[in-house]
Amino acid sequence: MTEKLIRFVLDGDVFFGGLEDDGIRHLGGKPFPRPLRLEDVRLLSPCLPTKVVAVGLNYLDHAKEVNMPVPEEPLLFIKPSSSVIGPDEVIVLPPESTRVDYEAELAIVIGRTATRISRADARDYILGYTCLNDVTARDLQGRDGQWTRAKGFDTFCPMGPWIATQFNPDDAVIELYLNGELKQRSRTSNLIFDPCRLVEYISAVMTLYPGDVIATGTTSGIGPMKAGDSVEVRIEGIGSLVNTVESYKA
Numbered sequence: 001m002t003e004k005l006i007r008f009v010l011d012g013d014v015f016f017g018g019l020e021d022d023g024i025r026h027l028g029g030k031p032f033p034r035p036l037r038l039e040d041v042r043l044l045s046p047c048l049p050t051k052v053v054a055v056g057l058n059y060l061d062h063a064k065e066v067n068m069p070v071p072e073e074p075l076l077f078i079k080p081s082s083s084v085i086g087p088d089e090v091i092v093l094p095p096e097s098t099r100v101d102y103e104a105e106l107a108i109v110i111g112r113t114a115t116r117i118s119r120a121d122a123r124d125y126i127l128g129y130t131c132l133n134d135v136t137a138r139d140l141q142g143r144d145g146q147w148t149r150a151k152g153f154d155t156f157c158p159m160g161p162w163i164a165t166q167f168n169p170d171d172a173v174i175e176l177y178l179n180g181e182l183k184q185r186s187r188t189s190n191l192i193f194d195p196c197r198l199v200e201y202i203s204a205v206m207t208l209y210p211g212d213v214i215a216t217g218t219t220s221g222i223g224p225m226k227a228g229d230s231v232e233v234r235i236e237g238i239g240s241l242v243n244t245v246e247s248y249k250a
Contacts, residue, residue: 004239005128005163007048007086008041015041019162045086045159046130047109047211052079052157053202054105054134056147058192058217065220074193074201077147079134079215083157091245092155093227097137100245102225103218104176104184104233107132108195109163114208122196125208128165129195131233131241132215133158133176138224159213164238169195173236174219179229186219 004019005027015032018025024036056075057063063070085091093100111127134151135158141150169188176184193201198214208214225231229245 003164003166005046005165006041006161007044007046009044010036010041014044043087043161045084046161046163047159047213049081049084049211049213050209051081051206052084052213052215053206053208054079054151054215055193055198055217059186059190059219060192061186061190061220062218062222065222070192074198076202076205077151079157080152082154083135083152085155085158085243087158087160087241087243089158089243090155091133091135091158091225091231091243092153093225093245093247094137094153095248097140097150097153099138099224101136101138101222102176102178102183102231103134103136103222104174104235105132105134105215105218106169106172106174106188106195106235107159108169108198108214108216110199110208110212110214111210113210114199114203117199117203119196119200122199125199125203126195127210128163129167129169129235129238130159130163130213131161131235131238132213133231133233133241133243134215134218135225136222138222157215158233158241158243160241161239167237172238175234176221177232177234178223178225183223184219184221188216190219191216
């Protein structure tokens with residue numbers, strides 16, 4: 001099985017493929033116009049979710065950082081599909097907010113329709129994992145008392161660079177770099193609710209469809225971004241997701 005699944009644009013057309021040592025493997029659909037390597041294409045978000053189900057306060061150190069109690073069960077919110085962007089795309093700072101933060105997260109990509117799946121069976125419904133930045137308008141989050149607006153602006157869900165199908169989520173390093181400076185660092189072993197528990201819990205609330213994404217939560221070290229910044233989410237065993245930041249232009 002191909003270990004890295006990509007979605008990319010070439011000559012104005014969108015394709016899916018598998019990234020391998022000797023180039024990009026065709027995985028069905030429209031045929032490639034010519035043999036391709038990674039440097040020949042522009043990567044897009046690796047999937048097109050109907051929804052991104054995000055989990056709040058899923059690292060103990062982050063719960064302490066924001067002075068909130070550790071949840072007894074997963075705390076869920078939704079990021080709309082319109083917030084999704086891919087690698088090297090621009091995070092746009094909305095004029096409604098004066099503080100927009102980065103949040104490095106491990107993301108689960110669903111591979112099969114899942115309704116009320118047991119924890120024991122959850123791995124069979126996970127296609128793989130990718131990097132995600134749960135961009136947040138922190139001032140609006142506090143003002144609104146609920147998180148839809150703060151988490152839901154266009155461009156507030158960068159994902160990529162690919163779906164790692166053979167990734168082991170049990171104990172990988174997760175980091176975030178702002179302009180090359182390390183800002184967040186933890187391990188996925190510090191998650192309060194692990195990926196299989198999240199699939200079990202969320203699929204009992206709502207049906208998860210192929211391509212849907214679960215953002216598993218961020219660790220401590222969250223902080224603001226400004227126009228001109230470069231932000232990188234790096235997960236051991238997956239890769240690096242880099243985006244730049246710009247102010248909104250009418």
